[in-house]
Amino acid sequence: MSNQETLEFQAEARQLLQLMVHSIYSNKDIFLRELISNASDALDKLRLESMRNKDLDVDTSDLHIAIDVDKEARTLTVRDNGIGMSRDDVVDLIGTIAKSGTAELLRKLKESKETSQDSIGQDFIGQFGVGFYSTFMVATKVELVTRRAGETEGTRWESSGEGTYVIETVEDAAQGTAVTVHLKAEDQEDHLYDYTADWKIREIVKRYSDFIAFPIRLSGESDALNSMKALWARPRSEVEQSEYNEFYKHISHDWTDPLETIHMKGEGVFEYEALLFIPSRAPFDLHMRDGKRGVQLYVKRVFIMDDCEALMPSYLRFVKGVVDAHDLSLNISREILQHDRQIQVVRRRLVKKVLSTIKDLQANDAEKYATIWKEFGRAIKEGFLEDPENQDALLGVLSVASTHDAAEPTTLARYVERMKDGQKDIYYVTGESRTMIENSPHLEAFRAKGYEVLILTDPVDEVWVERVTEFDGKPLQSIAKGQVDLGSSEEETASAREEFADFLPWMTATLTDEVKEVRLSSRLTTSPACIVGDEHDMTPTLEKMYRAMGQEVPHTKRILELNPGHPLVTGLRAAHAANAENPALKETAELLHGMALLAEGGELKDPARFTRLLADRLASAL
Incomplete structure (x- = not known):
């Protein structure tokens, strides 16, 4: 029974094959390492399955990997007596790349091809789990014959890597998998890449596969090429x-x-x-x-x-x-x-x-430490949510960006060492990007007074800072939430409150649909206003994250803080004192709130209205 079909590779797999076939690699030996690794995995799976399924009639007394060469036919075959594959397995595992991230793989492969072809084979073939495809670096054609343990029929697969493959059912297949690579003539002519030479195969096995737990044997020999020692x-x-x-x-x-x-x-x-x-x-x-x-x-x-x-x-x-x-x-x-x-x-x-x-x-080793946080930092910070038992250890290794140095992240211990005399809190701010945060009005007074602020821009930062309250006895304090005390004199504060005593309640009532309170700010130096949250309020970014995950959370009204020394704020207060009924005052109050929202990277509820009010105000000023 043949049941032969000619099928097309999945589109992404076809593109990947073309990159394999038509690119130049500095180390083609990878293909044999990958075939041996696949064979080793198949043997592991058979041994485990035989332990779990006592009804499985298989012989596990001599699990091994064999490498056969035919110099005249210019073929190399890697065979194992492992778990094998069914016909569906072959189509699923080899005819397609049934994994997410394929598009990203192809993008990176193409970028590498444009910059350095050597790096394609070295950097990406193994990492993305497509080792079988590496055979097409050295092959004009690849054949695979396999039979799954416990089944009576086998499957034969063949392709030249040009976009299609042939698959058929066969009755005489041995249990396990045999991959036959028909080698390119130009490789065999170059003795460095002659994969039918015994010395070459021994060299590759010793270098890459010496630790494989099963014997790897060369055709006609009984001794294993590898030591099989568990490292x-x-x-x-x-x-x-x-x-x-x-x-x-x-x-x-x-x-x-x-x-x-x-x-x-x-x-x-x-x-x-x-x-x-x-x-x-x-x-x-x-x-x-x-x-x-x-x-x-x-x-x-x-x-x-x-x-x-x-x-x-x-x-x-x-x-x-x-x-x-x-x-x-x-x-x-x-x-x-x-x-x-x-x-x-x-x-x-x-x-x-x-x-x-x-x-x-x-x-x-500062370089290795920096690499860990660059590559895995987002994942490690999830530990604050998952693993409270190791919270102190995680805080001890945490690396975060800071206003202290634009290029060099800091640890919390180094932050504490640099804290100013009298500073009680570790200040931080969350946001979508460093650029947006550095232009935020929340930073103005902290920058003016020389206080260092941690800059947290990963999505997970919005969550873990709500769980972690302190480090080394120093509370973690968001500069965009709650009240901050940056040393303003009581006399200045009392004087400002008295001047704005009538204005602030009016402003709060005017913006009651948008804010819970309007108050004076001690964190602003140049901007007229900023938006802050109460101490335990959920941040807008966190609200957005929950909604994106399908969780409905109530909208949290925030607080509008005003800079009592800014001309716009003092002018609006004076205009209110002169004529509180002037309709233009309410529009100006709306504009002030909208400006503060935009300054922190927020979203306007009604952008069209904001734009219209702004245009009218600009026109009246001309």
Whole structure:
């Protein structure tokens, strides 16, 4: 039975293949590393499935990866006796890129192609999980024959990477998967890229796949090309950093070296080994809902599951690695893991170790520390919402922008060291961008008096600052909420209140639909007015975020603060004192409120009315 079909690749996959086929790469060896990694994953999955499904009739006594070459036919085949694939699996996993973020991948690939073709293969092939497609760097045609464990029929797939592929059902397929690469003639003529040469295959396996847990055998040989030693089980003193780097690339499908390696061992009542990595850059799916998270779980060297969420909190989802537990059941499920006491103990230790590693980098390697916050800062700050147990540790490693230095972020500890004599609070402000914040009237008096203000522009900042109240005994205070005391004399304040005693209630009544109160400000020096919130009010940005998530929240009226020394404000007060019934006063009050709203980046309720009032006022002034 053939049941042969010729199908087209998904549009994004077709574009990706064209980039693969027609680009030049500095390191084509990646294709063999990726095929071996895929085979290793298939063997892991079969071993686990055979433990869970006792009715599955499979032989797991000699799980291995074989590499066969045919010099005359110029082919290289990587075969495994692992879990295999069904026909639907093949179409889903190879005929398409069934993952979110494909458009972003293609954009970055094309940008790299325009700037440096070498970086396409090195930077993106593995990271985006499209390792199988890398075979088309060296192939004129690729054939795949596979049969899923437990099924009787197999599937054959073939493509030259030109936009279509042929798929058919076959009856004589061995369990597992065999990928045959028909090599380009020009590669075989160059001895450096002769992938039918034994020495070349040995070199690639030793460099990239020595730690694979299953034997990798060359055709006609019984000895394994790889050592099969679990890196995490070896003493750190016996492992080269290059070995760590290659292991990281294997489990993460990233091509770049990790930023930091964490090798730890837990002893006592519950024994485990852990090998964790902090990547040097964020994966494309870091902030996607269906992005991968968690580390791999092994039990006594036996692979149990990918992306074990029970071992690593969501805010540290960028951390990659493995945890090998000694005392868990091989049949443990994700549901049981969530409530397993021993797993919870390991999780706490892993989190504390990751955070202490970031703390060490903060003290000893400014460049790596800055990279962590540039790449993963938004995710780490989610920890303030998820992990109150480690709030102090998170505050200790926090890096935020500040008015102290436009180019260099600061830590809270360094902020506290620079606090002015008599300053009690740590001042901060949230907003959509640094530029918008720096032009905000809220900063005027703080800048004039030399107070440093933290600048928080990530969406998550709007939420976590509501949960975290202090650092090192110093309260965190928003400069856009509540009253601020910047040292105005009591005499000046009392005098201003007396002058505006009649005006402020009128202004409040005039704008009652928009604001809850109009009062005098001590935070303004050059602007006529600004909008602030009460101490515990929800910010407009947070309101907007909740509504975007489908949650209805009541609109919060805010406070309009006036600069008692600004000519517009003093002029409006004087006009009110002269003739409170003048209809132009109410329009001017509306304009003043609208100007304050725009100055902080807010949205006008009725832009057309504001524009009309402004035009009329300008015309009358001419």
